Amino acid sequence: EAGVTQFPSHSVIEKGQTVTLRCDPISGHDNLYWYRRVMGKEIKFLLHFVKESKQDESGMPNNRFLAERTGGTYSTLKVQPAELEDSGVYFCASSPLTGNGYTFGSGTRLTVV
């Protein structure tokens, strides 16, 4: 079974540019989550999808961040325009609708210069 896949693994962009991160959850996992770790600090929750619906986006830092999950499969997280403080590692995770068990992806390391 394929795990949670994130693309790209690394991205270096200039301040003011736009970047789109992608996450492919485990097939059949209705729950999809985004987390990030910035500046070597703690890992923080960004948002949670159930299928294509945003259940909780309380962790989204500001309106420069837009997450979508059209069709309830893969998800994208767009940062527009990117700022220096957005640099960090963005993790995606998925889990089944019932039962426990997050599976995290390998993360996307975003560097804004």
Place this chain on the structure above:
Amino acid sequence: SQQGEEDPQALSIQEGENATMNCSYKTSINNLQWYRQNSGRGLVHLILIRSNEREKHSGRLRVTLDTSKKSSSLLITASRAADTASYFCATLDVDSSYKLIFGSGTRLLVRP
């Protein structure tokens, strides 16, 4: 804040030695989890300990939980260079059944 805190923030040991990392949290929990983040390998779930458990083993990992002190420890025995990573404890947000609250992490360096 429910956030857990790990200590030490950084730990450097020689291969073969044991590494102990501690985590404190602030609210009541159902379980506590430990994760590892390797550079380029994402977050890997290591072990989960339930609130009614005091100790749990998995290979070279030993986790303890003291709910009276709201603390947990992760012991890695006979460390290897490949154990070099950041280690995080995580608990579920009390107001959510899905949101993980991570501690600040311990950076472990195992010198060959």
